[in-house]
Amino acid sequence: xxxxxxxxxxxVALGQTVRITCQGDSLRNSYANWYQQKPGQAPLxxxxxxxxxxxxIPDRFSGSSSGNTASLTITGAQAEDEADYYCNSRDSSDNxxxxxxxxxxxx
Amino acid sequence: QVQLVQxxxxxxxPGASVKVSCKASGYIFTxxxxxxxxxxxxxxxxxxxxxxxxxxxxxxxxxxQGRVTLTKDTSTNTVYMELSSLxxxxxxxxxxxxxxxxxxxxxxxxxxxxxxx
Numbered sequence: 001x002x003x004x005x006x007x008x009x010x011x012v013a014l015g016q017t018v019r020i021t022c023q024g025d026s027l028r029n030s031y032a033n034w035y036q037q038k039p040g041q042a043p044l045x046x047x048x049x050x051x052x053x054x055x056x057i058p059d060r061f062s063g064s065s066s067g068n069t070a071s072l073t074i075t076g077a078q079a080e081d082e083a084d085y086y087c088n089s090r091d092s093s094d095n096x097x098x099x100x101x102x103x104x105x106x107x
Numbered sequence: 108q109v110q111l112v113q114x115x116x117x118x119x120x121p122g123a124s125v126k127v128s129c130k131a132s133g134y135i136f137t138x139x140x141x142x143x144x145x146x147x148x149x150x151x152x153x154x155x156x157x158x159x160x161x162x163x164x165x166x167x168x169x170x171x172q173g174r175v176t177l178t179k180d181t182s183t184n185t186v187y188m189e190l191s192s193l194x195x196x197x198x199x200x201x202x203x204x205x206x207x208x209x210x211x212x213x214x215x216x217x218x219x220x221x222x223x224x
Binding site: 030031035037042043048054089095096097098100 | 144151152166168169202206207209210211214215216217
C-alpha cells in the first residue's frame, strides 16, 4: 500500500537514545527522509537519502533502514529535540508520501 | 542565504480559487525543484506536487490532479500554486519547499489559507 506508518508518540529521557520508526512498502525501493517540526514552525529536514545530514544538523541525528522500515535515531536527546518528526519517501508512481508523524517528548 | 518568501494569508469562499506565491532568492532558481506541501490544522504533512523551474515540468499526486496548478516565473524567481474548487477541507497552511526531486531542503514560512462561507 502507498502509506507510511509511524508511532503517534514516543518519549525519551534527556541524554538517552531514541529511535523513531517508519514502515511502508515504498521504503523497500526508496530512501527515507526525515523532517523535524516544532510548534508554529515550518518543517526542517534532518536526514535525507536514508542517512545524510544537511549542513547545520547535529550528528546526534542518524538514519537507517531495513526492508520496509526506516528509522531515525537521536543519540543523546536534548530538550530542543522535542518536536514532531515526519518520515517521507516516494512510491512507485513517484508520489511523495509522508508518515502521520511522531510526537517526541524529552523527559 | 537561501530564502523562500511566501505571500500572505488568504480567506476564500467555498468554490473559489486561491493562488499562493513563493519568491526564491540566494541560489540559482533553475537548479532546484520546488515542492508544495500542506498541513491542515493539527494534522500531518501532505504533498501537493512538484515543479522543475528549469522547463516547468510538473508532477501532481492523483488526489490533486485537475485541481492544483504549479507555475513558475523565472524573471522574478517565483513559483505559484493555484488550488481551485476550494472546500472547507482545504483550510491549511501551505508551504513551498526547495529541494531535489526526492527531498525538501529549505521551506518557506507558510501561507495560511482559510476556506469559509
